[in-house]
Amino acid sequence: MERIGFIGLGIMGKPMAQNLVKAGYQLVVHDINRGAVEEVAAGGAAAAASSKEVAAQSDVVITMLPDSPDVEAVVFGPEGVAQGVRSGMLFVDMSTIAPATARKVYEALKQEGLESLDAPVSGGEVGAKEATLSIMVGGTEAAFQRAMPLFQVMGKNIVLTGGPGAGQVTKACNQIIVGLTIQAVAEALTLAKKAGVDPAKVRSALLGGFAQSRILELHGQRMIDHNFKPGFKIKLHRKDLAIALQTGREFAVPLMTTSQVAEMMNALIAAGNEELDHSALALVVEQLSGEK
């Protein structure tokens, strides 16, 4: 059984690491948050003082970090993963970062004789805890097959969509569709409400037809209940759309509507709501409609 290093024990990373421990893997973990490290260590994982030390004790290193600069720091920094690697190791970054950064990491580690995968996830904290995450993977088929037993401990819908960076591109596509569909449902249900039609009945009616989506089902209900407890925080979705827009610029794809929804998220954050669930985009539409 491969020895697993896990770096980044936040809301997502902690339950993912814990699921690997429960599945019987030997884990060595690291995070700047000592409390999270101790919690995972209490379940049977070893703690390491740096990313370099994690890498030195592992066959596969998994990272789950907030953003591109964090991944670059953890990989290339002074006590980083790249300092502790040996040829034949596998590096799997499950953070949501820019595809360009994922490709940069891939190329750099390849020089050291390592294979890398970018493998961002979707499904949130609940998916991480229940091991039902969707995992979108970019890299070689061989590396994908090697990581598969680990992915199966953390998720359910696991797809290799292409070479290095393809997982991150797929995740950007996911966040575009999720963000725009939330905005769509927000505009529709706000219109219904202000036109005197029960949004709950509209949601039910539309779920049976062509407007059906998981967003209408779940976030439509959140909007009806005005339940914006996260879930997936709007500030994280804005970060993800920034990645999508950056990737659009890189490949010359003007993402007109994505950029508008990103600005809607900015409006929500400007109003002090950055910690709310992304379904709170409905609050922007309501505010524009004169509601307090």
Place this chain on the structure above:
Amino acid sequence: MERIGFIGLGIMGKPMAQNLVKAGYQLVVHDINRGAVEEVAAGGAAAAASSKEVAAQSDVVITMLPDSPDVEAVVFGPEGVAQGVRSGMLFVDMSTIAPATARKVYEALKQEGLESLDAPVSGGEVGAKEATLSIMVGGTEAAFQRAMPLFQVMGKNIVLTGGPGAGQVTKACNQIIVGLTIQAVAEALTLAKKAGVDPAKVRSALLGGFAQSRILELHGQRMIDHNFKPGFKIKLHRKDLAIALQTGREFAVPLMTTSQVAEMMNALIAAGNEELDHSALALVVEQLSGEK
């Protein structure tokens, strides 16, 4: 069994009327297109020379027309339905029109002792032929129950969402969500393609997660195949979004993203593509991305 009048035998109305004939109803039909009238008459319906004449021979009058002015003309015009009505009749407009027009028709016919329902549909030509339409209804519960046996001959997902006009508001909500979700899928899959990731693999990966929708499933596939044969023509969807935006103004709901997608549809139409399926919104994104 109630005698049914059916006015408007276009792409949608003709198969709907034919399904009523097949179900054993006695139908009298009218359309400005003689060919369509003869076709439905050949199946056993009677033909009438005007909307007034249809009304004079029916207990329930159903209309299925292109837009608000058509419904107003058929109801209030010189040889219109209102000229042939008797108290106790039921009027059911299944066209997609402005909620404000639906309420106006309701009020005017109420003065004549009639009940009316606005009952627009979703599901397209295939849904009309296969009697699987979604039917979104506004009006009184009693009128809804009276029309239900007829609706069940034409559709499957039949919901009363509120009083007069509520069916049209629900349809506007449906068209908002469908239009914006198509734009979302178009931006996402174009980004994937230009970033060198197979859009078919992205579609498959995302269908298992939070970005799932019927639009991603069906129109995502259309975009991958570049199959833009209608389906639902972009010019009709633009008309429906115009209704949504008009309703937004009426009830003070700024529909920022809906208006942008309506302009994307204008761009598609400006390029001479008004007869294509609405999934051809992908062509606008591709064109903006420098593709020919």
